[in-house]
Amino acid sequence: MARVLVAEDNEDNFNMISRRLERKGLEVIGARNGIEAIEAARTQSPDIILMDISMPGMSGLEATRALRDEPATRNLPIIALTAHVGKKDRDECFAAGCDAFEGKPVNFANLMETMANVLSIKGKQLV
Numbered sequence: 001m002a003r004v005l006v007a008e009d010n011e012d013n014f015n016m017i018s019r020r021l022e023r024k025g026l027e028v029i030g031a032r033n034g035i036e037a038i039e040a041a042r043t044q045s046p047d048i049i050l051m052d053i054s055m056p057g058m059s060g061l062e063a064t065r066a067l068r069d070e071p072a073t074r075n076l077p078i079i080a081l082t083a084h085v086g087k088k089d090r091d092e093c094f095a096a097g098c099d100a101f102e103g104k105p106v107n108f109a110n111l112m113e114t115m116a117n118v119l120s121i122k123g124k125q126l127v
Contacts, residue, residue: 001025001026001027001127002026002027002047002048002115002119002124002125002126002127003026003027003029003044003045003046003047003048004021004026004027004028004029004046004047004048004049004050004115005029005030005031005037005040005041005044005046005048005049005050006018006021006028006029006030006031006050007031007032007033007034007036007037007040007049007050007051007052007055007060007063008030008031008032008050008052008055008081009032009033009052009054009055009056010052013052013104013106014030014032016106017050017106017111018030020108024112024127025127026126026127029044029046032055033055033056033057033058034055034057034058034059034060034062034063034066035057035058035063037049037051037060037063037067038058038063038066038067038073041067041073041076042070042072042073046076047076047077047119047124048076048077048078048079048115048118048119048124048126049067049076049077049078049079050079050081050111050115051063051064051078051079051080051081051098052081052082053080053081053082053084053089053093054082054083054084060080060081060082061092061093061096062096064078064080064093064096064097064098065096065097067097068096068097075122077099077100077118077119077121077122078097078098078099078100079098079099079100079101079102079111079114079115079118080093080098080100080101080102081102081103081104081106082101082103082104083103083104083105085103099118099121100114100117100118102114112126
């Protein structure tokens with residue numbers, strides 16, 4: 001069973017994503033901002049991170065860059081989640097080090113497929 005770190009500051013979005021992941025048999029670790037996401041990535045050993053890009057304090061882009069700078073978290077798969085879905089937004093996410101990009105509102109079937117694809121590239125399985 002994969003451990004998914006969901007970094008999301010919006011309570012409703014966090015609850016919706018978490019419940020659906022848990023129903024698929026995945027373990028969810030929560031973070032409400034970029035700083036919490038970095039700490040959870042260091043200490044909770046997630047298999048994959050769903051990173052909201054617009055969070056208070058430290059954005060998801062800043063958190064992704066910080067995770068990519070640390071040897072212990074450098075190779076963790078990170079999927080950007082954002083309502084900003086333009087080409088420039090996508091380019092910024094990939095430049096920061098995200099492995100994939102999903103727009104909001106989240107299409108859960110697409111998200112699950114993206115997660116499975118990203119994990120398979122890293123030699124892991126989603127479930």
